[in-house]
Amino acid sequence: MNLLITGGAGFIGTNFVYYWIEKYPQDHIVVLDALTYAGNRDNLERADNHPGFTFIHGNILDQPLVENLLVSHHIDTIVHFAAESHVDRSIQGPDAFIETNIVGTHTLLKAARNIWLDKDPRPGHRFHHISTDEVYGTLKSDDPPFSETTPYAPNSPYAASKAASDHLVRAYHKTYGLNTTISNCSNNYGPFQFTEKLIPLMITNILAGKPIPVYGDGRQIRDWLYVDDHNRGIDLILKKGTPGQVYNIGGSNEQINLDIVHQVCDRVLHTFEQNKTLARTYPDCPCSKGIHPNTLITHVTDRPGHDRRYAIDAAKIQTELGFTPKETFESGFQKTLNWYLTQPPKT
Numbered sequence: 001m002n003l004l005i006t007g008g009a010g011f012i013g014t015n016f017v018y019y020w021i022e023k024y025p026q027d028h029i030v031v032l033d034a035l036t037y038a039g040n041r042d043n044l045e046r047a048d049n050h051p052g053f054t055f056i057h058g059n060i061l062d063q064p065l066v067e068n069l070l071v072s073h074h075i076d077t078i079v080h081f082a083a084e085s086h087v088d089r090s091i092q093g094p095d096a097f098i099e100t101n102i103v104g105t106h107t108l109l110k111a112a113r114n115i116w117l118d119k120d121p122r123p124g125h126r127f128h129h130i131s132t133d134e135v136y137g138t139l140k141s142d143d144p145p146f147s148e149t150t151p152y153a154p155n156s157p158y159a160a161s162k163a164a165s166d167h168l169v170r171a172y173h174k175t176y177g178l179n180t181t182i183s184n185c186s187n188n189y190g191p192f193q194f195t196e197k198l199i200p201l202m203i204t205n206i207l208a209g210k211p212i213p214v215y216g217d218g219r220q221i222r223d224w225l226y227v228d229d230h231n232r233g234i235d236l237i238l239k240k241g242t243p244g245q246v247y248n249i250g251g252s253n254e255q256i257n258l259d260i261v262h263q264v265c266d267r268v269l270h271t272f273e274q275n276k277t278l279a280r281t282y283p284d285c286p287c288s289k290g291i292h293p294n295t296l297i298t299h300v301t302d303r304p305g306h307d308r309r310y311a312i313d314a315a316k317i318q319t320e321l322g323f324t325p326k327e328t329f330e331s332g333f334q335k336t337l338n339w340y341l342t343q344p345p346k347t
Contacts (some may be wrong), residue, residue: 001024001027001028001076001077001238002027002028002030002073002074002075002076002077003020003027003028003029003030003075003076003077003078003079004030004032004066004069004070004073004075004077004078004079005017005029005030005031005032005078005079005081006031006032006033006060006078006079006080006081006082006108007032007033007039007080007081007082007083008029008031008032008033008044008055008081009031009033009035009039009040009041009043009044009055010033010038010039010040010043010081010082010192010194011038011188011190011192011193011194011197011227012081012130012188012227012230012231013031013033013081013082014040014043014044014192015190015191015192015227015228015231016079016081016231016234017029017031017044017047017053018046018047019228019231019232019235020231020235021047021050021052021053023235025050025052026052027052028052028053028054028073028074029047029050029052029053029054030054030055030056030069030073030075031044031047031053031054031055031056032056032058032060032065032066032069032082033055033056033057033058033082034057034058034059034060034082035057037194038085038086038194040192041055041057043192054073056069059104060080060082060100060104060105060107060108061099061100061103061104061107062107063107063110063111066107066108066111067111067114067115070111070112070115070116070120071115071119071120076122076124076125076126077125077126077128077238078108078112078126078127078128079128079130079234079238080105080108080127080128080129080130081130082100082104083100083101083104083130083162083165084096084097084100084101084158084161085132085158086158086196086197087134087156087158087159087303088196088303089158089196090156090157090158090161091156091157091303091304091305094157094161097157097158097161098157098161100161101158101161101162101164101165102161102164102165102168105129105165105168105169106165106168108127109127109168109169109172109178112125112127112172112178113172113176113178116178117176117177117178124179125178125179126179126180126181126238126243127169127172127178127179127180127181128180128181128182128183128234128237128238129165129166129169129180129181129182129183130183130185130234131162131165131166131182131183131184131185132159132162132184132185133146133184133185133186133223133248133250133310133311133312134154134155134156134158134159134162134307134310135152135154135159135162135163135166135184136150136151136152136153136154136184136310137152137153137154137155137159137307138153138155138307138308138309138310139221139308139309139310139311140308140309141221141309143309143311144313145223145250145254145311145312145313146184146248146310146311146312146313147248147313147315147316148184148245148246148247148248148316152166155305155307156305156307166182166184166246169182170182170244170246173243173244174244179243179244180243180244181237181238181241181242181243181244181245181246181247182245182246182247183233183234183237183246183247183248183249184246184247184248184249184312185225185230185233185248185249185250185312186222186223186224186225186249186250186251186310186311186312187222187223187224187225187251187310188225188226188227188230189224189225189226189227189332189333189336190226190227190228190332190335190336190339191227191335191336191339191340192339193227193336198257198260199260199264199333199336200336200340201213202261202264202265203264203268203336203337203340204340205296206264206265206268206285206286206287206293206296207268207282207284207285207340207341208282208284208285209284209285209286209296210296211296211297211298212261212265212293212296212297212298213298213299213300214257214258214261214297214298214299214300215257215299215300215301215302215303215306216299216301216302216303216306217258217299217302218256218257218258218261218299219256219257219258219308220256220257220306220307220308220309221254221255221256221257221308221309221310221311222254222255222257222260222309222310223250223251223252223253223254223255223310223311223312224251224253224255224260224329224332225249225250225251225253225325226251226325226326226327226329226331226332226335226336228326228327229249229251229325229326229327229332230249232323232326233247233249233317233321233323234249236317236321236322236323237317237321240320240321240322241321247316247317247320247321248312248313248314248316248317249312249314249317249323250311250312250313250314250325251312251325251327251329252314252325253325253328253329254311255329260329261294261297262294263329263330263333264333265292265293265294265296265297266294267330267333267334267337268285268287268293268337269287269292269293271287271334271337271341272285272287272288273287278341281341
């Protein structure tokens with residue numbers, strides 16, 4: 001396969017690149033990334049040693065560039081991660097989300113249609129679009145989890161922009177016959193995640209001895225998915241999924257945010273107790289002084305329009321494609337924490 005991975009220098013994209021190189025070393029990977037605040041070229045440093053890897057600094061809004069890449073690299077598969085993805089940022093400045101998530105996705109679709117269906121037909125092509133469970137809105141405590149048939153009801157500018165991009169991808173399949181698939185995933189966590197997200201924010205703040213901000217009462221519920229479990233789901237969709245279909249990918253790990261915060265605090269303290277040398281590297285961490293990091297928990301004003309609960313029904317991808325998560329939250333978080341502990345402390 002010859003893959004174009006958009007947003008491949010971001011969190012999930014980076015992990016997907018390494019996942020794919022390890023599992024399919026014979027394939028050719030082209031990463032297209034604009035290297036905005038959430039994309040880091042250094043994330044892909046190890047991939048540079050792989051002969052089938054190419055990095056292109058560019059924007060998905062540049063249709064001529066995308067079309068040139070599709071032709072010159074004989075691309076048959078697009079895995080579209082590139083997106084503005086932080087709800088808080090979408091509340092403060094929604095324009096970038098409309099531009100990247102809607103216009104950018106449409107630009108990619110136009111390029112794919114122009115090349116794959118018209119100029120250089122590739123019957124076995126695939127355009128896979130990475131989306132989110134947030135397009136479905138929010139759930140009450142006794143509501144069934146989101147399925148692929150749950151009506152869209154986005155509540156933030158971010159979720160609305162992703163919902164719009166989902167509809168465009170579906171329309172290009174129905175109208176033009178482009179071979180598309182969509183996956184809607186639950187909350188991802190793992191290595192390389194930008195520190196504005198909950199779990200890496202907690203880890204880095206604990207290590208620096210800074211407050212851990214918790215929105216409102218902290219009783220929001222999320223389903224947590226380790227990033228490489230997500231990547232295994234995408235792999236199955238690319239290999240076995242049916243064009244035109246949507247697949248929800250979940251971690252089967254629905255938990256209250258405040259409980260996650262306490263679990264993270266407990267696990268960081270335990271790790272410091274098991275490895276006394278960490279106190280020298282992270283002297284500002286309360287764990288270095290034998291103090292439990294839950295003393296850093298600080299409740300802050302809740303986010304406007306904050307969705308109360310997300311939950312994924314992953315029965316379709318489990319039944320049709322054989323997907324099951326490999327990581328528990330405990331095992332996935334320990335891998336995540338170990339990765340962050342290897343990174344230089346930020347000052």
